[in-house]
Every structure is written in C-alpha cells, then in structure tokens.
Amino acid sequence: MTEAMVPAGQYTVRLHNLRLVLTEIATAPGSRADLAQRTGLTKATVASLADPFIERGILLEGHPEAAGPGRPSRLLSFHPDGPVAVGVEINVDYTALSLVDLTGRLVSYQRAEVDNRVLSAVEIVATAGRLCRDFLTGTARPLLGVGLGVPGAVGPGGVVVRAPNLPALNADRVGARFAGELPPALATTVLVENEANLGALAWSRAAADVEPNFVYVSGEIGVGAGLMVDGELFRGVHGFAGELGHIVVERDGPQCGCGGRGCVEQYAGQDVLLAAAGSASVEALEAAVLRDDPAALAAVAQAGAALGVGLASLLNVVDLPLVVLGGLYARLYEVITPALQRELRQRALSSGRGGAQLRRSELAGDAAVRGAAGLIVDRALKQPLRLTGFAG
Amino acid sequence: MTEAMVPAGQYTVRLHNLRLVLTEIATAPGSRADLAQRTGLTKATVASLADPFIERGILLEGHPEAAGPGRPSRLLSFHPDGPVAVGVEINVDYTALSLVDLTGRLVSYQRAEVDNRVLSAVEIVATAGRLCRDFLTGTARPLLGVGLGVPGAVGPGGVVVRAPNLPALNADRVGARFAGELPPALATTVLVENEANLGALAWSRAAADVEPNFVYVSGEIGVGAGLMVDGELFRGVHGFAGELGHIVVERDGPQCGCGGRGCVEQYAGQDVLLAAAGSASVEALEAAVLRDDPAALAAVAQAGAALGVGLASLLNVVDLPLVVLGGLYARLYEVITPALQRELRQRALSSGRGGAQLRRSELAGDAAVRGAAGLIVDRALKQPLRLTGFAG
Numbered sequence: 022m023t024e025a026m027v028p029a030g031q032y033t034v035r036l037h038n039l040r041l042v043l044t045e046i047a048t049a050p051g052s053r054a055d056l057a058q059r060t061g062l063t064k065a066t067v068a069s070l071a072d073p074f075i076e077r078g079i080l081l082e083g084h085p086e087a088a089g090p091g092r093p094s095r096l097l098s099f100h101p102d103g104p105v106a107v108g109v110e111i112n113v114d115y116t117a118l119s120l121v122d123l124t125g126r127l128v129s130y131q132r133a134e135v136d137n138r139v140l141s142a143v144e145i146v147a148t149a150g151r152l153c154r155d156f157l158t159g160t161a162r163p164l165l166g167v168g169l170g171v172p173g174a175v176g177p178g179g180v181v182v183r184a185p186n187l188p189a190l191n192a193d194r195v196g197a198r199f200a201g202e203l204p205p206a207l208a209t210t211v212l213v214e215n216e217a218n219l220g221a222l223a224w225s226r227a228a229a230d231v232e233p234n235f236v237y238v239s240g241e242i243g244v245g246a247g248l249m250v251d252g253e254l255f256r257g258v259h260g261f262a263g264e265l266g267h268i269v270v271e272r273d274g275p276q277c278g279c280g281g282r283g284c285v286e287q288y289a290g291q292d293v294l295l296a297a298a299g300s301a302s303v304e305a306l307e308a309a310v311l312r313d314d315p316a317a318l319a320a321v322a323q324a325g326a327a328l329g330v331g332l333a334s335l336l337n338v339v340d341l342p343l344v345v346l347g348g349l350y351a352r353l354y355e356v357i358t359p360a361l362q363r364e365l366r367q368r369a370l371s372s373g374r375g376g377a378q379l380r381r382s383e384l385a386g387d388a389a390v391r392g393a394a395g396l397i398v399d400r401a402l403k404q405p406l407r408l409t410g411f412a413g
Numbered sequence: 414m415t416e417a418m419v420p421a422g423q424y425t426v427r428l429h430n431l432r433l434v435l436t437e438i439a440t441a442p443g444s445r446a447d448l449a450q451r452t453g454l455t456k457a458t459v460a461s462l463a464d465p466f467i468e469r470g471i472l473l474e475g476h477p478e479a480a481g482p483g484r485p486s487r488l489l490s491f492h493p494d495g496p497v498a499v500g501v502e503i504n505v506d507y508t509a510l511s512l513v514d515l516t517g518r519l520v521s522y523q524r525a526e527v528d529n530r531v532l533s534a535v536e537i538v539a540t541a542g543r544l545c546r547d548f549l550t551g552t553a554r555p556l557l558g559v560g561l562g563v564p565g566a567v568g569p570g571g572v573v574v575r576a577p578n579l580p581a582l583n584a585d586r587v588g589a590r591f592a593g594e595l596p597p598a599l600a601t602t603v604l605v606e607n608e609a610n611l612g613a614l615a616w617s618r619a620a621a622d623v624e625p626n627f628v629y630v631s632g633e634i635g636v637g638a639g640l641m642v643d644g645e646l647f648r649g650v651h652g653f654a655g656e657l658g659h660i661v662v663e664r665d666g667p668q669c670g671c672g673g674r675g676c677v678e679q680y681a682g683q684d685v686l687l688a689a690a691g692s693a694s695v696e697a698l699e700a701a702v703l704r705d706d707p708a709a710l711a712a713v714a715q716a717g718a719a720l721g722v723g724l725a726s727l728l729n730v731v732d733l734p735l736v737v738l739g740g741l742y743a744r745l746y747e748v749i750t751p752a753l754q755r756e757l758r759q760r761a762l763s764s765g766r767g768g769a770q771l772r773r774s775e776l777a778g779d780a781a782v783r784g785a786a787g788l789i790v791d792r793a794l795k796q797p798l799r800l801t802g803f804a805g
Contacts, residue, residue: 174762182766234650248730250647257732258626261762264729269760271663272722281725281760330664333673337656338640338730340649368661368673370566370653374574 035070038062039405042070046080047124047402050098071097079103079123079408099123104163104408106401107207108394109153109199110170110216113137113186113242116149118156119387121394123401125226130387131156138186142193150202157207165401165408166209168393169199170216172243174260179213182260185267185279185286186243212396217263218254219392220347221247224382226395234341236332237382238265239389240349242291244328248339255339266290268331288327291349294320303349310356318356325357329364336369336377347382354381427462430454431797434462438472439516439794444486463489469801471495471515491515496555496800498793499599500786501545501591502562502608505529505578505634508541510548511779513786515793517618522779523548530578534585542594549599557793557800558601560785561591562608564635566652571605574652577659577671577678578635604788609655610646611784612739613639616774618787626733628724629774630657631781632741634683636720640731647731658682660723680719683741686712695741702748710748717749721756728761728769739774746773 041060045051053071057064074080081100105128108119116135120128133152137145157164173184179196196213203211214222221237233252239245244266248255255262266286267279274283287293291303298320300306309317332344350357358379365379366372382388401408433452437443445463449456466472473495475488497520500511508527512520525544529537549556565576571588588605595603606614613629625644631637636658640647647654658678659671666675679685683695690712692698701709724736742749750771757771758764774780793800 176766183762185762255642255731257763258734259732259763259766261729261732261766264732264762267729267760267762268726269722270661271665272719273663279760279762284760327664330661334660334726335730337653337659338727339647340651340653340656342650368659368671368676370575370577370656370659370671371649371651374568374651374653 036406038066039070040403042067043074043123043402043405046097046099050083050096052094052096054094056097073409074405077409102162104165104401105160106165106394106397107153107157107167108170108390108392108397109149109167110219110390110393111137111145111149111187111190111195112170112172112216112389116152117387117390118153119390119394120160120162121391121398123398125395125398127387127391128162129156130390132386137189140189142189142195142198145187145189146195146198146202150199153202154204164207166397167199167203167207167211168219168396169196169211169213170219170389170393171195171213172216172241172245174264175213175215176260179211181213185277188278212400214393214396215245215247215256215260215263216241216389217245217265218247218256219390219396220382220384220388221249221254221345221392222395223384223388223392224345224347225249225252227384227391232343235343235345236263236265236335236339236341236377237345237347237388238328238332238350239347240289240291240328240351244286244290244331246335248341250339250341265331265335268334270327270330285327285331289324289331294324294349297323303352307352310353321353321356322360325360326364328357329361330368332361332377333365333368336365336371340371341377342371342375343378343380345380345382347385347388351382351385428798430458431462432795434459435466435515435794435797438489438491442475442488442490444488446486448489465801466797471800494554496557496793497552498557498786498789499545499549499559500562500782500784500789501541501559502611502782502785503529503537503541503579503582503587504562504564504608504781508544509779509782510545511782511786512552512554513783513790515790517787517790519779519783520554521548522782524778529581532581534581534587534590537579537581538587538590538594542591545594546596556599558789559591559595559599559603560611560788561588561603561605562611562781562785563587563605564608564633564637566656567605567607567610568652571603573605577669580670604792606785606788607637607639607648607652607655608633608781609637609657610639610648611782611788612774612776612780613641613646613737613784614787615776615780615784616737616739617641617644619776619783624735627735627737628655628657628727628731628733628769629737629739629780630720630724630742631739632681632683632720632743636678636682636723638727640733642731642733655727657723657727660726662719662722677719677723681716681723686716686741689715695744699744702745713745713748714752717752718756720749721753722760724753724769725757725760728757728763732763733769734763734767735770735772737772737774739777739780743774743777 083096105120110117117132174182176182181190184190196211200211217239220239237247246263246265248263267284271283275287277284298317473492497512502509509524566574568574573582576582588603609631612631629639638655638657640655659676663675667679669676690709
C-alpha cells in the first residue's frame with residue numbers, strides 16, 4: 022500500500038488550512054487578502070475558514086483601515102476578550118501561574134513562595150489548586166485548559182516518574198489530581214510536563230531567530246535541561262532526557278539526592294551556590310555580586326565551572342549548536358559564563374568547530390510557566406475545532 | 414498549499430513499490446504469490462517489478478518447487494553472483510575490509526594490523542587503498558560502492574571533523590581521497606561514517622528483535638557510541654553526538670588527547686586498560702582474565718566502573734532503554750559488566766524505572782566494517798534504479 026495513493030478527505034484539507042490561517046494570525050494579524058497571500062489559499066477560502074471564528078468571538082475583524090492604495094482592508098486578529106490558556110508551575114520552593122493568549126502573549130503572571138519540600142503530594146497539589154483558583158478569580162475570558170510544569174521527569178500519562186528535589190511527587194498522577202482542584206467548567210485535561218522542557222518550548226517560541234536545535238538550561242534548586250532537536254522536544258523513553266543536574270562532575274564528589282555522587286547539582290544548584298556564597302537568597306547573591314563581593318564571585322565562578330564540565334559532557338553526547346541559560350543562570354549570566362565557557366572550550370569536542378553558542382534566556386524566571394500555558398495554546402491551534410466547540 | 418493534495422506520479426509509486434519488493438526479498442526469498450501477499454501488491458505488479466532485475470542477474474528465479482498444494486512456485490531471491498557492497502574500516506591500529514551482499518550477509522572479511530598513528534593522512538589512505546585493491550582481487554561479483562568507517566566525527570560532505578586518536582585525519586576529505594585509490598570502475602561515491610555509528614547500524618540490522626532506541630558502545634583504542642533514536646542515527650549538528658569517550662569521569666583526572674581531563678577514554682580505553690592489566694595485547698588480556706589473574710581482573714573492573722560512570726551521564730542526557738556493548742567490551746563482557754552495572758544502578762535516573770538493559774553485541778570486532786558496507790546496501794535498496802542502471 023502506498024500512502025501517497027490515499028486521497029486526503031475534505032475534512033483533513035479544511036482542518037489543515039484552518040491551522041494554517043490561525044497560526045498565521047497568531048504570528049501577525051492581517052487582512053483576508055494578506056492572509057491569502059501568506060498562506061497560498063484563496064481569499065474566499067480564508068473568509069470561509071475565519072467567519073465561524075469571528076462569529077464565536079475568537080477572531081476579531083477590525084475597523085477598515087486605509088493603509089495603502091485601493092480599498093480599505095479590515096485586519097483579522099485574535100479577539101482581546103477571546104480564550105486564554107492557564108499555566109501552573111509547581112517547583113521546589115515556589116508555585117507560579119500564568120495566563121497566555123492564543124498569540125502566545127503573557128496576559129498575567131503571579132508567583133508565590135511555597136516551600137513544597139515540606140508538603141505531601143496531596144498538600145502540594147491542594148496549595149497549587151487554591152493559588153490557581155484565586156488567580157483565576159475575576160478572569161472573564163474563556164479558559165482553554167491548564168498546562169502544569171513540575172520539577173521532575175514526566176512519563177506517559179502525565180505521571181511524575183521521578184522528581185529528585187521534590188520526592189513527594191514521585192510516581193504521582195499529579196495531572197489527574199490537579200484537575201480535581203479545578204472548577205468543573207475547567208475540568209478539561211491537564212497536560213503535565215517537566216519544567217526544563219517547558220522552558221525550552223517557551224524560549225523557542227519567544228526567540229526572534231528560531232534555532233531548531235538547542236539546550237535550554239533551567240537553573241533552580243534543581244538543574245535541568247530541555248533538549249530541542251529539529252524543533253521538537255527530545256524527551257527520552259522514560260522522560261529522563263536532559264537531566265543535566267545529574268551528569269557526573271567528579272565521581273567521588275558529594276552525595277547527591279539522586280543516589281549518585283558528584284553530580285552537577287552538587288556544585289551548581291541554587292542551594293549549594295547560595296551556601297558557598299554565604300547569601301540568604303538569590304536576590305542577596307545578586308546584590309553581593311553587584312558589589313564585587315569576593316566570596317560571591319568565587320562561588321559563582323565555581324558553579325559556572327562545574328556547570329561547564331557537565332554541559333561539555335552533555336554536548337559530547339548530543340552535539341547541539343546553542344546553549345540557552347535560563348533561571349538562576351540567566352540572572353547571573355555575566356559572572357557565571359567566563360568559567361563556564363573555559364570548560365566548554367577545553368572539553369566539548371565541537372568547540373574546535375565553532376562549538377555551541379551561549380545565550381541568556383530573556384524569559385528567565387517565567388519561562389516554564391509560560392511554556393506550560395503554551396502547551397495548551399499549541400493544542401488549541403493544532404485542533405482548532407476544539408475552539409469553536411468550546412466557545413459555541 | 415496542502416501537501417496531501419499533490420498527487421503521486423507513476424514514477425514515485427513504481428519506485429516505492431520496487432523498494433518494498435526488494436526489501437522483502439532481502440528479508441526472505443519468496444514466490445511472486447508470497448511477495449504479493451507480504452507487500453499488498455498484486456502478483457502482476459510484483460512480476461512487472463521483478464522481471465527487469467531477473468534479466469540483469471540481480472534477482473534469481475529458482476527452480477519450481479512443490480512446497481504445498483496447488484501449482485509449484487518459483488522462489489525469487491538475490492542472485493548468488495549478484496552485486497555486493499564493499500566496507501572499509503580505517504581504525505587507530507588496524508584496517509578491516511568486508512564484502513556484504515544485498516541481503517546483508519557478510520560474504521568475506523579481512524583485518525590487517527596497521528598502526529595508522531604513525532602515518533600521515535596520505536599514507537593512511539594509500540595503505541587502506543592497497544589493502545582494499547588486494548582484497549577485491551579475484552572478486553567477480555559486481556561492486557556497488559564503498560562505505561568507509563573512521564574513528565572520528567564525520568561532518569557534512571564526508572569530512573573527518575575530528576579524530577582525537579588519529580589526528581592525521583582531522584579535517585581530511587578522506588572519502589574523496591580514498592576514491593582516488595580505487596580502480597576507475599569503482600570510482601563511485603565513497604560514503605564515510607564514524608565507526609561507532611556504523612556499529613550501531615550493523616547491530617540494529619543483525620539483531621533478531623529490533624529495538625529502535627539504543628546506544629551502541631564501540632570499545633577500541635578510542636571509546637565511542639552510536640545513538641540510535643527511533644531507528645535513525647542521532648549524529649548531532651557537527652557529527653559529534655555519542656562521544657562517550659570524552660564524557661567526564663573526574664574533572665581533574667588524567668590529561669586526555671581531546672584537550673580535556675578525566676575523560677572516559679583515560680580510564681576505559683584499550684591502551685589504558687592493557688597498561689593497567691600489564692597485558693601486551695587484547696588477546697593476552699583475555700587469557701589473563703580466563704586464568705583469573707588478579708591484576709587483569711582489577712584493571713577490567715576499574716575500566717568497567719569508569720565506563721559505567723560515563724554511560725550513566727550519557728543515559729541521563731538521552732534516556733535510551735538499551736546499551737549494547739561492542740568491540741573490546743563485548744570480548745570482556747562477563748568480567749566488565751558487574752562494575753559497570755553497579756554505577757548505572759547508582760547514577761542513571763532511569764534505573765528506578767527498569768533503567769537501560771545491557772547486552773553484548775554478537776558482532777564484536779566486525780560490526781563497524783559490516784555497517785560500512787551496509788551504508789551502500791541501504792542506498793542500493795532505497796534507490797534500486799541504480800542497480801539496474803549499474804548492471805545493464
């Protein structure tokens with residue numbers, strides 16, 4: 022049987038074209054004529070696809086504007102009161118929340134310091150649920166669903182396979198549990214993903230020049246990485262790909278929470294770094310660095326060197342051309358990169374060929390929670406008939 | 414433009430079906446009726462596709478055999494005098510050669526001890542060329558082309574990007590150079606690939622139960638790995654993916670030829686292992702292990718532990734479910750795996766979830782050179798019109 026001999030049905034073609042038009046509008050609004058040109062469809066097809074979405078208040082047709090010669094055109098854009106996606110990030114020492122619209126714009130954001138380490142799985146999820154319900158109070162816009170980020174590997178079915186820094190979540194069906202915390206109207210599927218992977222997704226969407234192959238480094242209490250390969254997340258068979266925090270720096274080094282010794286996290290994780298610098302918080306460390314405090318600078322350089330050793334090993338496994346530093350490392354970018362770069366130059370085999378470029382994530386702290394909502398936005402744009410069904 | 418609306422041409426369909434029929438015959442011979450059933454094509458289509466290949470002596474139609482009830486059927490198989498592919502492996506301390514037929518069977522194999530380290534790129538290739546010409550003398554079968562394995566990363570265009578253990582080949586266009594050593598009749602394109610990647614390809618073809626995700630570990634003087642992800646080689650942007658030998662075990666460990674320190678190769682590479690065991694050759698080490706020589710056993714266990722640390726870091730980056738040990742490590746499998754397994758269990762995050770299974774490669778020494786010829790066999794089966802053009 023040759024696949025190419027199976028004709029595409031009307032339904033498939035319409036769905037494909039609908040995705041095309043909505044994704045174009047999400048990138049930049051345009052008139053029917055603009056969109057026809059950008060997608061290669063006819064103006065009539067664009068109109069027939071867009072009209073049901075205008076009727077349901079998902080797309081907005083603007084006032085006529087005479088931008089150039091000829092008849093004035095009306096811009097199609099996503100409606101400012103249209104549906105939004107919810108992002109929730111449960112991390113080791115905080116919980117963050119976001120609302121993101123269909124264009125990927127962050128509509129609102131909130132972060133609460135919560136020491137989830139002292140809580141059970143039930144308490145962690147109940148606390149996040151309460152924060153989420155409060156966050157959504159007063160939101161009049163239709164909600165598309167919830168993306169949930171966690172500091173651990175996520176396996177099939179949204180189960181947390183292992184969260185070394187938040188072991189209460191190990192083996193927990195956190196997605197199903199969180200759905201139980203939501204009002205019935207929001208009891209849609211909750212999509213769960215590792216926070217470093219979400220950071221990678223968010224960064225690839227926010228970056229102006231889209232590089233389809235990169236490592237996104239998420240530096241929090243845990244150190245993780247999201248691997249983007251040809252524009253897709255590389256997750257591994259159990260969800261453990263990109264566990265940068267548990268690459269070995271010194272095999273006989275300090276005991277790690279994962280059961281191993283001398284892992285990257287034991288040199289470059291937030292807790293270790295703050296202790297070495299004698300700082301009580303990340304803000305205190307940033308202040309100490311700004312006033313050139315020698316202990317703070319030395320601690321950051323040591324963390325950078327260990328992170329560089331781990332990243333060199335990682336690059337010698339996956340050979341990606343770009344490393345994006347997020348979280349804590351984005352905040353300390355200027356002071357942490359020299360030692361990190363030195364290790365990469367010495368140890369990464371690709372360094373002789375230009376190696377991997379190093380960049381600071383502009384998203385820093387809110388990357389994962391934006392990525393969490395982004396999961397839902399992506400699903401909506403891929404399955405746009407959900408949008409009309411939902412709003413109709 | 415929707416891709417699904419572009420109709421497939423006659424030519425595309427015929428090519429697709431031809432690939433299907435030839436690949437089925439390569440897997441197991443069959444009558445026209447068998448092949449029609451196995452491919453979903455009609456018997457007439459199978460016949461029209463196969464006939465030109467029978468005429469050109471690539472396929473053989475056997476004598477009628479009355480295997481079951483009804484009319485006797487004739488088996489279609491690849492002709493025993495039909496075309497073969499040439500594999501050449503230039504490694505650090507040997508050069509190996511193979512002939513492989515279109516079913517993937519190894520027709521002949523030869524290995525010559527050559528210390529390529531003391532030679533220039535010109536000398537290395539000239540020596541391999543002479544060995545190859547001698548190897549092919551007397552071969553009456555048509556030759557499809559040459560696959561060439563090298564102990565280094567291979568970039569676009571078949572350039573050796575970097576060969577830490579054979580630096581004479583760094584930046585060398587070894588494929589084009591080797592083509593110049595071949596008789597004009599064989600001056601087809603030479604395909605070049607890293608030897609660990611070729612081992613992975615050969616193993617995946619030889620394995621009875623095909624697992625599409627695994628790490629193939631090639632243990633020679635250099636230590637490398639081929640990463641197979643969803644049935645495709647994962648090569649990285651510059652060709653440096655899977656450089657297991659240069660994952661860090663101890664950041665302040667012994668200086669490595671790559672410029673780094675404390676890399677896997679400095680603990681588990683063949684030269685280091687032989688020196689630690691006090692053995693003059695791999696054969697001597699195997700003999701010492703067989704007679705329970707304490708120094709040999711301790712040296713192998715130490716190499717296994719370091720290899721385990723490196724593999725744990727590798728698995729924490731790519732999370733694959735199977736590790737296949739080849740080369741030196743396949744020969745020492747029983748004695749090297751206990752220490753290796755111990756490190757994996759302790760350090761690989763996936764170990765709590767069943768982790769990665771460990772297996773010994775049945776191919777051991779000839780994996781890479783079989784894989785090299787396999788590159789050419791694959792190309793021939795994917796572009797079968799080359800076969801008729803070539804033999805016609």
